[in-house]
Amino acid sequence: MPDINKYKERLTELRERVTYTGKTLLERSRKWRCFSTKPPSNCDVVVTFERDTREEQVEWLSNRIQARIPELIFTKTFHRGTQRIALYLTCSFKDLLKGAQEVRLRKRLIADLGEELQEFCIEDCENFEGVFDQEKFFTSKERQTIVRYYLMSLRAMAGDAWDDHTQFSHGQAIMPVLLAKGKIASIFPLHDREALMDLQQSWVRGFTHRQPLDAVAEYFGVKIALYFAWLGHYTTFLLAPAIFGLFSWFLVSTTKQGALYYPVLAFFTMVWAVFFQEAWKRTNNYYTHRWGTLDKSPSLLEEPRPLFRGALEPNPITGRLEPFYPRWKRNLIVCFVTIPITLICLIIIVGVAVGHLKLQELAEDKFTNSSIPGAKMIVHIPMILYAVNIAILNEVYRKIAVKLTELENHRLNESYNQALISKLILFQFINAFYASFYIAFYRLDLDLLRNHLVTMLVTRQITGNIKEIFLPMGQTRIKQVLLTLRTDGLPTLKKDESPVPGLNEEESETLDPDSPARKISDVKITRVEQEEIMPVYDDATEDYLEMFIQFGFVSMFTCAFPICGLLAFLNNILEIRSDAFKLLTNFQRPFAENANGIGVWEQAFEIVSYVAIAVNVGLIGVSGSIQTIIPGLTSYQNILILVAIEHILFALRFGLSHIIPPIPLALERSIAILEHKRREALKTLQREERKEARRISDENCEQDYPSDVTSDIDSH
């Protein structure tokens, strides 16, 4: 190997750097008391405090961090614009390496070892690609993950207290509690301007290209990248109903015998939905394998949610004391609290919807043809009332759902989210479709339904996009302007009122004119402050929800309104870019999260596609196409035929979904090989352990040992 000298040089270099960085950063970290509003060049995560936080409190926290998590290097800063104290956190390279091992970060091995993704390990760090390049070895995403990991691992000791109302029990995680109680305003990672620019170019403006999903996964993490992968997959699949729907639309319009196409369209939509969903499972596995998250560690290894309650017990794997909550208790709560309350809520919502519809009918009957001036306006009152009601109900229901899900006390963030989302889905589903169902199955008016669908789809899509892009954009703008006014010395800020006396305001205003913050905006607020005032991107739930409702329209109403697919397709081409745009420009950078799938959404889409079968068959019934095809049927016979068709479609749907294998063969094989290697490895290790134990017990006896027995057995 000719590289061996270079390799050794690098090792020495690494050694020096690690020592050097360790020392200097440690020195710097001791000087943290001199405030600086200038963000350190290597700030990864920012913590901001509630506005009326006293300096002693920040001091208290800083001391705790310094004493218990010496890996964290932080700078205390006062944000003049937002009037908040902030901590800018980072780690030395050495500690990043250590953290990478603790969070089981997967890094790529060097080329000689096959470039596989492997959990990083300090002991043989030189086998990982690029470990000698201190600047580039960790991506910004990875640095932030590690820094957050350190920050979140800060645990209280007995007697620790933030204020009189916020006291900690021994071993409690401090940061999540302060965050949940609002003492800490936000913890967020910083955007990487360069990477943002690249993504802007290749993703938002790249209409003609495939999405740069690898780059997205690298910047935002696998969970968000999976949403976009899914969105791309769904949009591609929408092409089929778009074309087929357009085609049938022409046929229906020209032949005037539309009813005949209903069964064909219903069948087509059912088959399409199956293939879309089953194909997604394959795509999902392809991407998660590529990004190294398909293979999931046992969930017992994951940190429990900070708010998870239970008696402390040692974790059976790690041995660490952790809260434990019996599963049967959760199940009891689900059965006897969650389900009844949710049902009651849904009944109320359905009641309100029905009430609104009745009111609407009444108003239309009375006032549409009335000659009283202003009567036309009264017709719209129920609609407005309903909109208000729904907005209130939505808020109330969301609060109830959160409370219920908290009561269920899920151990993992993931299962908490799934439980919450599945409750929200129910509400949104009723809310989105009650009117369509009413028109289709109560009024039995398919023309009105078509009109309604056009309105709904188009308005939903337009308002959705506006809400998504312009609302947060506007919010941020307004906040920025307000901030600028404030920092420009308006009377709102009196120097005496500064919550942290002694802040060097001189320094906070001497911004380097060449800094990116200055270039990006002309106001005198720093880049960090700009990001601080941006809204938080919780997760892709809202985006999924939007697509979920859209999928509902496409799968349920295509046969009454074949153009659905086309509208959805056109919308989604834009949606991909607008979702990307908003993520890149409107929101704080989210912490990267891993995922091995789209979670509860997979089931949600599957259930809707079963509901869609029933709705489609119902629409066939309403259209009377069976009676058109077979004249002379009684309505009783008609219904029997419809029920039969529905059941056959259910059975077909069920059967079809089992034909497509969810994992590509090559992937299945590589998973099997890995699994096999693990089994063999454990056996080998256990065997060696047993040998070792035997050897020790033999040595203790100090007698000679017939060691050739096993070899005798072995050699046949």
Add this chain to the structure above:
Amino acid sequence: MPDINKYKERLTELRERVTYTGKTLLERSRKWRCFSTKPPSNCDVVVTFERDTREEQVEWLSNRIQARIPELIFTKTFHRGTQRIALYLTCSFKDLLKGAQEVRLRKRLIADLGEELQEFCIEDCENFEGVFDQEKFFTSKERQTIVRYYLMSLRAMAGDAWDDHTQFSHGQAIMPVLLAKGKIASIFPLHDREALMDLQQSWVRGFTHRQPLDAVAEYFGVKIALYFAWLGHYTTFLLAPAIFGLFSWFLVSTTKQGALYYPVLAFFTMVWAVFFQEAWKRTNNYYTHRWGTLDKSPSLLEEPRPLFRGALEPNPITGRLEPFYPRWKRNLIVCFVTIPITLICLIIIVGVAVGHLKLQELAEDKFTNSSIPGAKMIVHIPMILYAVNIAILNEVYRKIAVKLTELENHRLNESYNQALISKLILFQFINAFYASFYIAFYRLDLDLLRNHLVTMLVTRQITGNIKEIFLPMGQTRIKQVLLTLRTDGLPTLKKDESPVPGLNEEESETLDPDSPARKISDVKITRVEQEEIMPVYDDATEDYLEMFIQFGFVSMFTCAFPICGLLAFLNNILEIRSDAFKLLTNFQRPFAENANGIGVWEQAFEIVSYVAIAVNVGLIGVSGSIQTIIPGLTSYQNILILVAIEHILFALRFGLSHIIPPIPLALERSIAILEHKRREALKTLQREERKEARRISDENCEQDYPSDVTSDIDSH
């Protein structure tokens, strides 16, 4: 440790035994040419040949076995009674140990190491409990498994041929081919009389005890034990509908308002079916964990079916050349051959059934009240015709199903069986229920349905038990009598016609008067011959099928005929013992097979429980109970309500099945721990490998190496 001397003594003992046994058995195996009809005391597996097999052919096979699988020790014997040549096979203890390692047999570790089940390994064999007890270390089941493994691994070389029609390609497995072509009549393991007696006592006669499932698993293997575990679970669960049904039956009979109970019964049955099935998943996991088969190796490690075809490719795990057949081809065959042909078959079957019913009706109309003499008899002709038709169709369909499944070319025995069983289920389902459906939903005559159900259930159960116990028993008896006549020197056997000249008939008749064979039966045939003429127990498919049909009756018709559950319960208490009895006395011992569940039956029962919801709702409709409860409904409204009820029940069924966790918590944890250990073990090994690779590359360069870098990084 005070045991250390004893332990060393044992080791020396083991060493001597292994060497000794190896030599003597090897010596004996060289003397295999002298024939002996006396079964060797340690015969594990018997191979019998087709009657007109020539001695050269047996010689040819013997030579191949001796040369290629030297582990097998065999004795050639001539069975006078059945006129077949037989090979009695066994292995030396040493080779059993070797085989145990190769088949990855799981054995228990010694108490010091926690008594866990671990794959046996010669290298540290002394860590396994009881390895020094040569007689008892392997159970008869395990010995047979290993001997069969050796026997089946006999592979052909280029040019090998049994006769002109049976030639082998290089690497082909010889025994499965000979077995499939009928050249070898049977390969079967021998019963263990002692264990049989114990089981007879504790299992068949133990009406008041729980089934001794551990002993069953040890004797017959996990797959069969799981059937009995399932049967016990099902029978226990039948108590609920038995009691509830009896109760409702009284209410229905006394109040004369039976229709009102239909919805309650339908709901109850649905809930019962879910809990029965979900609870089984837990029980299943409990038992398979206990018996060490829950944790399944990747299926790529399993041997492909001998008749699996495909281009030879290296197995990605073992590297061994194996046939490979692309999955998409199989899927294409399933979609475009299997499904259409199966559908056509089912349509024909339904056609025949409908034709029969029409004929029956016609005959009843014409002849029941006719005065022509013998007209009463004519009424029964359609029934007889149908019985004949169905018997023929059943045979034809079964053949088609086997052909189709062979065409699908499944790699594993398990998936082959699943594909075949799912086809057979369809046929049996239609066959069992067409008449009930006809009476319920076409004739709409619930009283007739009840009569029909009683007849069906009772006759099915009685004939089923007779067929199961007395038929094979009678067959065996008759064969035994025939054999006895033959061996007693009736003219059917001329000495010149003896197919293997030179057989020492003197010896074959000098049976030890104290041998078990003599005691058990007074005829002059050996124990092995007695077992040879017994029918083969394929697997539990027929038994499952019987229970499947019974479950269909209980879940679908309980609401029309609440006593179903009671009848089924009473039958099954007997069924458990009669199935056990037949397995212990009527059949050849089957080779033990592993399984981690009841396979395709789980899905079959699940699908039936969905179908049952539809049937129950249909019966509610037929009974008119909705109209009784809500008077004044039009038939149109009635149907809408029924469809709504059905959909709600579907949704509830789906929801409920997700609430009960399929794995008990403790089990889930131990699985997670194992999984974690495997992952960590692989990581450790890989890290060590990398270190080793580095060390070697460093040594090659012969330069000094800054080894303290990593330790520097590690010590923070």
